[in-house]
Amino acid sequence: MKENEFLNELTKLNINLTVEQQEKLKIYAEFLLTYNEHTNLTAIKNIDEVYLKHFYDSLTLSKIANFTNESLLDIGTGAGFPGLVLAIVYPNLQVTLLDSNNKKIKFLQECLSKLNLKNVTLVQERAEVYTKNNREKFDYVTSRAVAELRILLELGIPSLKVNGHFLIMKANLSAEEKSNSLGALKELSSSITNTIEFTLPKEDSHRTILDIEKNLKTDHQYPRTYDKIKKKILK
Numbered sequence: 001m002k003e004n005e006f007l008n009e010l011t012k013l014n015i016n017l018t019v020e021q022q023e024k025l026k027i028y029a030e031f032l033l034t035y036n037e038h039t040n041l042t043a044i045k046n047i048d049e050v051y052l053k054h055f056y057d058s059l060t061l062s063k064i065a066n067f068t069n070e071s072l073l074d075i076g077t078g079a080g081f082p083g084l085v086l087a088i089v090y091p092n093l094q095v096t097l098l099d100s101n102n103k104k105i106k107f108l109q110e111c112l113s114k115l116n117l118k119n120v121t122l123v124q125e126r127a128e129v130y131t132k133n134n135r136e137k138f139d140y141v142t143s144r145a146v147a148e149l150r151i152l153l154e155l156g157i158p159s160l161k162v163n164g165h166f167l168i169m170k171a172n173l174s175a176e177e178k179s180n181s182l183g184a185l186k187e188l189s190s191s192i193t194n195t196i197e198f199t200l201p202k203e204d205s206h207r208t209i210l211d212i213e214k215n216l217k218t219d220h221q222y223p224r225t226y227d228k229i230k231k232k233i234l235k
């Protein structure tokens, strides 16, 4: 997807970027590809694919949420998807980018030094440690391609405010993975309020976004340590 096609597709999502935002995305895309030559961050190797599979894909969250000036935690952000793209496009959104991986955080640090954003906090930590210590804090939690749904729910929900939304992005979410998560949702006092499925423009690859609302405060036993989460997955 060329940059002009990207901008055109965004208008269909009611997103109109300023010239400054377009510039920031271009700096981000070019830096990602240059950095990726020596440090593996993404399988994507050309700028048209960055615009489609990272930038446009990240912004499909606007199909399901109206971002303005809320707080948002992006778990397992990797090279910044979707969190850093949202921070550029929604400058009043307060975005925390979280990943445990040192090389991803180092890339993001360098990238942020080029972008002059005032609404981003970067954290290198395991999600289950961070969300245990930062409870009921965020309006939104997001996560793209990080873990199986039941695990992800335990990692993310503790950090949501009551009535906050966990927006989970997956390329392929089976009906089984979704129905298997019902016990975990109940245990974490949350419910699926919306599911949208669509294909990306240009190449028709399938996407699912789940919108999960937290209904009550999370029991203090969650999240457990990662070995416990894995050994005894919530059912």
Ligand code: SAM
Residues within 6 Å of the ligand: 075, 076, 077, 078, 079, 080, 081, 082, 098, 099, 100, 101, 104, 125, 126, 127, 128, 143, 144, 145, 146, 147, 155
């Ligand atoms: N969200 C990005 C994207 O869609 O391009 C990155 C996806 S990558 C497949 C998964 C990322 O999640 C990795 O960067 C990994 O370090 C991070 N991750 C996985 N489990 C995590 C955990 N428990 N705490 C923090 N980060 C985690």
